[in-house]
Amino acid sequence: MKKKLSEYKYLFIVGLIGIFLGCISTYSAMTIYQQKSPLGKINNFYQKLKKTYYCDISDKRLISGAIDGMLNSLSDPYSQKLEGNHLKQINGVLTGNSFGGIGVEMQVFHNKIVICSVLRDTPAFKAHIKVNDELIGVNGKNVDARNFMELSKMIRGKIGTKVTLTLIRNNKKFDVTIVRANIKQSTVSVRQKGSATIIAISQFDVNTAKDLREALKNAKVLHSKKLIIDLRNNPGGIMEQAMTCAAYFVPYGKIIMKYEGRNEHQIIRSNKKLSNNFRTKLKPIIIINQHTASASEIFTAALVDNQCAVTVGQHSFGKGTVQQVGADDNVEYKFTIAKWLTPRGKWINKRGIKPTYETPISDIENLPKFQTNTLLKYNMMGLDIAILQKYLMALGYLSNNLTGVYDNATLNSVKMFQKDNNLKVTGIVNKDIRYALYVAAYNKFYNDDVTVSKALSIDF
CATH class of the missing domain: 1.10.101.10 (PGBD-like superfamily/PGBD)
Incomplete structure (x- = not known):
């Protein structure tokens, strides 16, 4: 019995030694692999900096710098770390911009500040402010065309606070006090020009497709003899929103764009799901210029290649790549994950879209x-x-x-x-x-x- 116990003890010890040697072998192999791998080199340099740099340096700063360096090494202007105003702009596109205000749009006409649009269901709408009302004062301060650039700051403010406007309507001057509310800043604006409707899209944010659909349902738009969509200076935005907007015009089954990622190739076609079951028979004239880029070029190419639109203006910018926005440990970034092609298979990167009818750039x-x-x-x-x-x-x-x-x-x-x-x-x-x-x-x-x-x- 004692002999058997001794044998078991011996086998147990041998087993432990085997496990120990196996662990050492595995650890050594992993260490050699890590040292030889690119990440091993980064880790070695990271450890060296942490130990020997002349003053303390935070892990967050080193990691952020490493990510920044990797993105910069791509020599891709669209792959970068996001911070400051750029981060604010990206977040605004992804979530939709809003502010504390009253819901009016203004313009200068014959040196007078005139209300040109009142957004529905906003404080201004409920206060019965009308299009063509002339604005001559804000909170008791006289305003005219010289103050036009400052008006937004004067009228906007903290939600729940009051602002008093002095207006003239039919030669009668009156004051109206309005409580500011949260106003969603639409990227879609509509105006009439004779028998034509002009819809301007400033960018494609999270609400653009919904706002464009509502604009296209408007009776005035439906009965317009001509529809013009102005995409000048539209830098792009959310690709899916541009595709949905395109699906409003492109017949179901037709190609909207082709997507080519590293391991993924897709052909995106117009369909009921993409268009949220909304279609229009209107065929727009699209205005583009040298600052029409990215998602706005996707929209334009989809309509033009499917003979649903013609274009006027200047060559577009030419951005034929798609970026992904992400975040790790509070470091936000974007990098290119694919390129996109027009329905006819053309890559417009750095080439742009040539307009059907070219016009000169005005001074x-x-x-x-x-x-x-x-x-x-x-x-x-x-x-x-x-x-x-x-x-x-x-x-x-x-x-x-x-x-x-x-x-x-x-x-x-x-x-x-x-x-x-x-x-x-x-x-x-x-x-x-x-x-x-x-x-x-x-x-x-x-x-x-x-x-x-x-x-x-x-x-x-």
């Missing part, structure tokens, strides 16, 4: 913003003087005189602009004059839009 569209708020006076010179001259030339106040010097011709043009806009004639360009120039440029572009005029002339 107004290319006007830059002033670089400083410095007072601009006679005999000064510099970049802001050149920008001032560009505005005066585009608005018809100055002949071809881009010198960057505030000369007599520039001085006389500034005085003429001030006189025409009921501003104090000083020949000095201050903050108010800059705003007035911005507004005048916007109005000229809005009223003399050659691309819209071309779209209106097309029979399709």
Whole structure:
């Protein structure tokens, strides 16, 4: 019996030794593998930094830097870590932008601030504010065209707070006090131009397909002789939203786009599920320009390749890749996961979409913003003087005189602009004059839009 116990003890010890040696062997193999693998090299350098760098450095900072470095090494402008304003913009697209406000849209018309749209079921709608009401005051402060750029800040505010507007309707002045509420900022806006409807889509966010569907159901749109969809300066957004919008127009069964990932190839076709069982027979004229990109190009190509639309404007941007947004340990990033092709199999990356009808870029569209708020006076010179001259030339106040010097011709043009806009004639360009120039440029572009005029002339 003792002999048997001794044998068992011996076998047990041998077994333990075997397990121990096996663990050592496995550990050694794993260590060698880790040291030789790319991650092993990163880990070794990470440990070295942690031990020998001259001061303490947080793990979070090192990991964030490593992710940043890997993304930068791709030499892909669309693969990057997300932070600051860029992160805010991405989150706004994914969740939909909203703010505390009253629900009106305004524009300057003949140097007056006019309500051009009142959003349904908003505080402004419930307060019976009407389109074409003239706004002359906010919270007791007089406002006019010079304050146009500041109006949003004046009218928006914390949800639940009050704002008082002074308005003129039918030559009668009155005040209305409104309680601010949460206003969803729609990416879809609608306006009439004669017998045509123009729908502008600023980007494709989480609510765009729903908002476009509601716009297309509108009686005025349904009975319009022409539908124009304006995608100028639309940077893209959520691919699925663009595909749903395209499915409203593209017949079921037809290809909307082709998706080519590393291990996945898909052909996306228009269908009831994608369009949420909504279809329209309207065939739009789509306006594009050099800043029409990504998801807006997916929408455009889907309609054009299926002969559901024609395009007007300039070559689009040319972004033919798809990105995925993700987060790990509070580090947010995006990187390219696929490329997309048009229904006809064309990759438009860095090439863009050529418009059916090409129009020139107007001088107004290319006007830059002033670089400083410095007072601009006679005999000064510099970049802001050149920008001032560009505005005066585009608005018809100055002949071809881009010198960057505030000369007599520039001085006389500034005085003429001030006189025409009921501003104090000083020949000095201050903050108010800059705003007035911005507004005048916007109005000229809005009223003399050659691309819209071309779209209106097309029979399709």
